[in-house]
Amino acid sequence: MKSDYIHNPPSLKIDLMLRGIRVEEALGEDLTSYASAGPGIDIVLPRSTLVNVPYGGEFTEDSPYVLKRSKKGYVVTDGKEEVPVKLVTQPGFYKRKTTTGKPFSSISTVHGSYVVITPSPRCDFFNRNVECRYCAGNFDVESGKGDITYSVDEVLETAEAILTERASDIIYLSIGFSETDDGGIEFLTPYIKAVKKHFNCLVAVEALPPKKNLWIDETYAVGADSVLYNLEIFDRELFEIICPGRAELVGRQRYIEALGYAAEKVFPNGTVASHLIVGLEPPGSTIRGIDFLTAMGVVPILPIYRPRPEKALRIEPLTTEIIIPVYRHLYRAVKQSNINMNWVRDISTVTTPIESRFLAGETGIIKTLFESFYKSRLGLKAAWGLSTIRRKLRVREEPTDHSGR
Numbered sequence: 001m002k003s004d005y006i007h008n009p010p011s012l013k014i015d016l017m018l019r020g021i022r023v024e025e026a027l028g029e030d031l032t033s034y035a036s037a038g039p040g041i042d043i044v045l046p047r048s049t050l051v052n053v054p055y056g057g058e059f060t061e062d063s064p065y066v067l068k069r070s071k072k073g074y075v076v077t078d079g080k081e082e083v084p085v086k087l088v089t090q091p092g093f094y095k096r097k098t099t100t101g102k103p104f105s106s107i108s109t110v111h112g113s114y115v116v117i118t119p120s121p122r123c124d125f126f127n128r129n130v131e132c133r134y135c136a137g138n139f140d141v142e143s144g145k146g147d148i149t150y151s152v153d154e155v156l157e158t159a160e161a162i163l164t165e166r167a168s169d170i171i172y173l174s175i176g177f178s179e180t181d182d183g184g185i186e187f188l189t190p191y192i193k194a195v196k197k198h199f200n201c202l203v204a205v206e207a208l209p210p211k212k213n214l215w216i217d218e219t220y221a222v223g224a225d226s227v228l229y230n231l232e233i234f235d236r237e238l239f240e241i242i243c244p245g246r247a248e249l250v251g252r253q254r255y256i257e258a259l260g261y262a263a264e265k266v267f268p269n270g271t272v273a274s275h276l277i278v279g280l281e282p283p284g285s286t287i288r289g290i291d292f293l294t295a296m297g298v299v300p301i302l303p304i305y306r307p308r309p310e311k312a313l314r315i316e317p318l319t320t321e322i323i324i325p326v327y328r329h330l331y332r333a334v335k336q337s338n339i340n341m342n343w344v345r346d347i348s349t350v351t352t353p354i355e356s357r358f359l360a361g362e363t364g365i366i367k368t369l370f371e372s373f374y375k376s377r378l379g380l381k382a383a384w385g386l387s388t389i390r391r392k393l394r395v396r397e398e399p400t401d402h403s404g405r
Contacts, residue, residue: 005320006081009049010358014327014351015320016043016053017304020060021076024068031055031087042088042111042348043067043076049355050088052111052348059307088348091115093161098154107150107158114347115168116206117158119191120149123176130245132232134280134305134313152194159195170226171195174206177245182218183210189222196223204228204271208250209258216262226271226343227262228301231255234289235281242280242313256292263297270340272298279305279314283326290330294337300330303350324359331356 005011021041023031031041040052054060055067064078067085075082093104109116123131150158159171173191175184184207195203204226205219219227232246233239240247246255255274263272276289286302293300304323307314334341334353341354 006076006078006083008358009045009047010327010351010355011320011324012045012076012083013049013051013355014304014324016051016065016076017306017349017351018318018320018323019063019065020054020057021065021067022060022063023055024066027067027069040349041067044086044088045076046083046085047358050113050346050348054306057306091162091165091167093158093165093167096161098157100151100154102150102154104158104161107154108162110167111348113168114172114349115162116172116174117155117162117191118174119155119188120175122148122178128245128249130248132245133242134277152190155191156194156198159199159201163199163201170202170204171199172204172206175208177208177249179249181211182215183208185210185215185219185222189218192223202226206230208246209254211254213258213261213265216258216266220266225268226273227267228273228275229255229258229262230275230301231259231289231293232275232277233281234276234292235285238281238285256296259293259298260296268340269297269338270299270343273301273344274298275301275303277305278302278323278326279318282315283322286326287329290326290333294333294339297337297339299334299339299341299344299353301344301347301350301352302327302330327351327356328360331360331362 005015040054042050042052044050053067066077066079068075068077068082070082070084072084074085074087076085077083091110094108094110095105097103098107106121107117107119109118155173162168162171173188173195175188178184178187180186185205188205188207192203192205195201202225203223205224206228207219209229210216210219216227231239231252233242236252239252246252259272259274274293276286276293278286290300290302305314331353335357339353341352344352345354346352
């Protein structure tokens, strides 16, 4: 391990996501109020770098990093040097329930400042036994095969709690696969409209591509400000092996067509994104995926695959030295394509393009000031206002054609 990772927050973030962390035994149950929804803990590194770090799992046992208590709080050490860190406490609402008795934690998933609401934790890939082999997202075998649906009022209560506590400034709505032409947007429409009606906030939708582009127009028209169609793996052969449901029931080409149409024809610059999971394909393939997506105006989001004992799919070797160039390339490709980087930011589970600029050696103070404004209440209000005006103009000028495309 390179010794300078400990004092380089973006590199340290990647190394921590890749290796995980061991926890000083004395901390004991202190971490229960800090653990995130997944198998990790959200930590703020120096330079306000937010990271979700796996701990307690089998693959973290050999991590060189240890989380320890210090006189002033907490530190992360590699055994030689240490840096002060802060632990992110779970938002208060996460332990409460809706007025109907449903736990907010069953409706939403918290990862630092990234909170996803899943109105129906069902994904038909599981019912067909063609689920993604890594089982990513907010769906698992138990919930994916269920038939739970949370009401609009329950989702509104959740959104209100998120926004009141400023757990997130954007409401993310997620849905699994359902074999309908609309890709699930008809199901999500009442939720999107209700959130936009009751709150002055931005809404992002994470779904699978619909069969026809008219539903992408509809997604924007009903109030979505951003959309994510997650290709996950760029390599054609690995995509078919690891994501059999996506390959068979959606198709790689449909992902590409939908992402291109959404980015080039419908949504504002920087608001169309797609995951490419680092570690499930060779780094060179991920880089080709970055170039392909950014050429269409799509923001690549690069989470690092976290192996499970029963799902050890990771391409080896996978080290920080090998994948840092991938993130450097991410920043340069997004910048070269003039894609707005401020939408995809402050996510603990991924290194975003805007964070990757530090790996590429850029630290301009003007950019830092601009980001601070963008994250402020005034900046968020301005973004919401501009988004609302743009939607009204576009929908008025280009009414949705339900005859199909």
